[in-house]
Amino acid sequence: MEAAAGKLQPDGTAYLNGQTVVQHLFSQAVADNIGVIRAFGHGATGNFVLQPSPGQYNEAAFQALDQIIAEADKAGVKLILTLTDNWRTADGLYGYVIWGGGQHPEEFFVNPAVIQLYKNHQAAMANRMNTITGRIYKDEPAIFAWDLINEPRSACDIHNPNATCDAPETAAIQAWIQQAADNMKAVDPNHMVTVGEEGFYGFGAPAASIATNPNSDNTGWAEKAGQSFLENHTPPSIDFAATHIWTDNWEANTTFGVDPEVFVNNWISARAADAVSLNKPLVIEEFGKQLLVPADAATIASVRDPIFADIYAALQNIDIIKGVAYWEYDYLNGATDSDNLVRMSDSTWTNILQPAAAAVVQKVAALPVVNDCTPGALMANSGSSASSATPTATPNITSSIAGAPSPEPASPEPGIAGALNTTSPAVATSGRKMLQI
Numbered sequence: 001m002e003a004a005a006g007k008l009q010p011d012g013t014a015y016l017n018g019q020t021v022v023q024h025l026f027s028q029a030v031a032d033n034i035g036v037i038r039a040f041g042h043g044a045t046g047n048f049v050l051q052p053s054p055g056q057y058n059e060a061a062f063q064a065l066d067q068i069i070a071e072a073d074k075a076g077v078k079l080i081l082t083l084t085d086n087w088r089t090a091d092g093l094y095g096y097v098i099w100g101g102g103q104h105p106e107e108f109f110v111n112p113a114v115i116q117l118y119k120n121h122q123a124a125m126a127n128r129m130n131t132i133t134g135r136i137y138k139d140e141p142a143i144f145a146w147d148l149i150n151e152p153r154s155a156c157d158i159h160n161p162n163a164t165c166d167a168p169e170t171a172a173i174q175a176w177i178q179q180a181a182d183n184m185k186a187v188d189p190n191h192m193v194t195v196g197e198e199g200f201y202g203f204g205a206p207a208a209s210i211a212t213n214p215n216s217d218n219t220g221w222a223e224k225a226g227q228s229f230l231e232n233h234t235p236p237s238i239d240f241a242a243t244h245i246w247t248d249n250w251e252a253n254t255t256f257g258v259d260p261e262v263f264v265n266n267w268i269s270a271r272a273a274d275a276v277s278l279n280k281p282l283v284i285e286e287f288g289k290q291l292l293v294p295a296d297a298a299t300i301a302s303v304r305d306p307i308f309a310d311i312y313a314a315l316q317n318i319d320i321i322k323g324v325a326y327w328e329y330d331y332l333n334g335a336t337d338s339d340n341l342v343r344m345s346d347s348t349w350t351n352i353l354q355p356a357a358a359a360v361v362q363k364v365a366a367l368p369v370v371n372d373c374t375p376g377a378l379m380a381n382s383g384s385s386a387s388s389a390t391p392t393a394t395p396n397i398t399s400s401i402a403g404a405p406s407p408e409p410a411s412p413e414p415g416i417a418g419a420l421n422t423t424s425p426a427v428a429t430s431g432r433k434m435l436q437i
Helices: 021-031 059-075 093-099 112-126 167-187 260-278 297-317 347-365
Strands: 036-040 078-082 143-147 192-194 241-245 282-287 321-326
Touching (some): 021 059, 112 167, 167 192, 241 260, 260 282, 260 297, 260 321, 297 321
Parallel strands (some): 078 143, 143 192
């Protein structure tokens, strides 16, 4: 939204040839075979907030979001939009708690007044009239799905591993997911819904599943974080399962005595098996591999490329996985730099991402068109082909905007600078070509 409103001016935009930053993003994405982008549907900084007070909206921010949706539609790109964020006060979890008279972050999931404020926002988003397209958001074809919240957690995570936590917090988040997903379906029955979580296993999960959580410090912080991947994606109002993978943020790397490739493959295998048991597609909605910048070609090839190669191999070889979303897309073609940026000159791009995108486009092009496809019980099948009436997700290469903040801040605080904060998983829309999973 910041970019659409002219609040964010990246370096070196002379080559945009008269396009706005948002127009350039989508045209570049189409040229790179990127069909879906995951974006914050709210402010990314405390300086440009969509909802500055309960039920009161910044019209300039909403018009910026209108522009993003309109330009995406024009380009033929689909959007997954997050409704709020665990990591921020502005337009985030902490803001709702404050508005509802709460004092602790966990009240977001249990305080009735806070929950009602969030539900009111869901309705406001679904019923927003786009000032450019003339459509209500719930009727916008460019919107693929809603993330209920970016990375929901209790206070007992890696930032506070010694906090006293117990199973009721995990149960509270589960109950919130059920409420929030049901309400989203009530106000917008036309789009799909997922949680937006990382995908940890919590209290009560099988020991083999919990063993795939990050735990290099032996505190069990991920188990205490409030998520429980299988249960969180079980409600019928959750259409597909989604997970994030951050080996560096979670201390699941060689610095902490963990082989990141082994960790990634174990992580994916467990969650893919659960997605099969749920009969729902799995999207790896956000992942990346940090490098010290500037990184030389040898470091990129030896440190980042193996992780990306493993994840894209999973997309190719594990049928239930229907999309992956890497962080972060170099849509400005080298005008900025960050520790997660994948430049178009990098081997990660030329040897892994470009071939994967081309393969997906070719695969999707061969599929029949499914008309009158509506979200609901989004079903997947890892063996025999699904019914042609079953809505399914189209995988595509995925990406994020350059210049955004680290996906998981060291501590939640307002005013963290960032761009559109986007990644891109898969989409199913009426009249579009679908995968028969």
